Amino acid sequence: MNTQSLNKILEAAIRAPSGDNLQPWKIEVSSTPSFTIDLYNLPDKDGSTYNYLQNASYIAHGAFIENIIISAKHFGYSTDIKLFPEEANPDFVAKIHFEEAAPEISPLYDAIFKRCTNRYPFKAYEIPSENIKILSEIGDDIDGIDIHITAERSLINALAKIFAFNDRLVFENKLLHEFVFKQIRWSNAQAEATLDGMHIDTLGLNFLEKPFFPLIKNWPLVELLNNIGLSKIIGLKGKYNCRSASALGIITVKTADKHNLIRCGQAAQRIWLEAEHQELAFQPIVGLPLLIFQLNQNHIPNVSSKHVEKIHAAERELTNLFNISAQELLVFGFRIGKAHSIMTRTYRKSANPL
Ligand SMILES: Cc1cc2nc3c(=O)[nH]c(=O)nc-3n(C[C@H](O)[C@H](O)[C@H](O)COP(=O)(O)O)c2cc1C
Structure with a gap:
């Protein structure tokens, strides 16, 4: 070559x-x-x-x-x-x-x-059913995984409530909060210097949220604000974003092994690229499914026992609403829809070993 x-x-x-x-x-x-x-x-x-x-x-x-x-x-x-x-x-x-x-x-x-992650609310739009079919079937030749996508409004609304916990949890768990905020790049200069992490302008913040956001980097303040409902508001925003989607989906695997996680990543990327090709926006919702997945690996994630209960309940509800069989394990949730384009791109480090 x-x-x-x-x-x-x-x-x-x-x-x-x-x-x-x-x-x-x-x-x-x-x-x-x-x-x-x-x-x-x-x-x-x-x-x-x-x-x-x-x-x-x-x-x-x-x-x-x-x-x-x-x-x-x-x-x-x-x-x-x-x-x-x-x-x-x-x-x-x-x-x-x-x-x-x-x-x-x-x-x-x-x-x-x-392709990029779009964390903004999406616009009202109905994806033609033949395009949903293409997205649902794009991983048919990949062993060990299944793709479930729904564009049914009542299901989207019910699922949005469950997926909302993905973002809310970040503001209710110190470790998760600390980790996510460490990966935020607050300026172009910082993003260019590190070539990794998430640029502040890719987080889907509106002009009212953006000036306030650096304050909630501070965990003691987050804890204080949670007394007056901060994490609930974050959850409501997540729910609103999911409800604005034209379709919600989840990729499942048949067994909890690393080969299937690689295949799940291949399928996720194919769906994402096909969505991009159809000029649709895409956001992964994977934090919560990954915690559910850990429970299926017989590992209790490092969150409170109250949160473990909520993660268990989320698994039951997602499985039920997506009509997923008991043998399948949830891994990669996502929302798809129409949205304005994202102007800022995340950076990458070079992989060239030559
Ligand atoms: C395994 C995995 C999990 C992810 N989980 C989330 C998530 O829960 N919420 C979210 O907004 N983005 C999530 N992302 C998107 C990444 O944050 C994003 O891909 C990364 O910051 C690079 O940005 P880009 O997709 O715009 O290139 C996830 C991506 C991967 C591969």
Whole structure:
């Protein structure tokens, strides 16, 4: 593979989403005997409560791999991917072999560079049912996962109430709050210096919320304001945002293993890119499902017992409302709809090992 193609493929790969934009990846490239990228997880990048056993990071790796597959095809390469080639090393995520092939131009390639997280309220819009069908079926060839999407108004409203807990919890748990706020980049200069984290302008804040937001970085103040309902207001905003969506969805896996989390990340990225191609906005709602997932891994997340109860209840309600079978495990929630474009993009560190 020539350096130009490699650079193009890596440029696409690193545009993958990751929890709080922590980019938990590292690659090594070799050209003998065939052209290969070894993809590694950096386990210390994301030390959040959400990332028990690297669950969140593996999803990000799935998106990274999906970007590689799409861009490699675009530049005339087929890929042969072995996930976790050394079973004893959970940080060796994939070995990716490339072979020359006829280029396959996909609209999803351009979407890789346009895709972003949209945290604003969406506009009233009905997604044509054939487009919902495309989004629902886009992962049909990926083993071990299922995609559930609903555009039914009464279901969206009921689900919005449950998904709202995703954001509310961040303002009711000191560790989660501390972690999320550490990843906020408060200015262009700070975002450019770190090349990671979430720029303040990507958080979906309106002109009234933006000046107030730096104050609630302070946990003692958050605790005080919670006495007069701050976290409830955050929850209401989350509910309102979900209700404004044209569709809500969740990706489930059949078993709680790392291979399926990678596949879930691939499916999530495909849905996200297809949504972008359909000019639809997308926001993951994954904090809550990842805590539910931990319970299914027989691990109690580091939250209060009252919150554990609420997480259990959320699992029951999401499973029921999405009509998910008892064997499936919830992983990756999301909302889709029409919205204004986002002008600010999150930054990325270069992945080029050359
Ligand atoms: C596993 C995972 C979990 C995420 N969870 C959330 C979430 O709960 N809420 C949210 O607004 N964004 C969530 N995101 C989006 C990331 O914060 C976002 O992808 C990252 O900051 C990079 O920004 P970009 O998507 O605009 O490129 C998640 C992304 C991934 C891959």
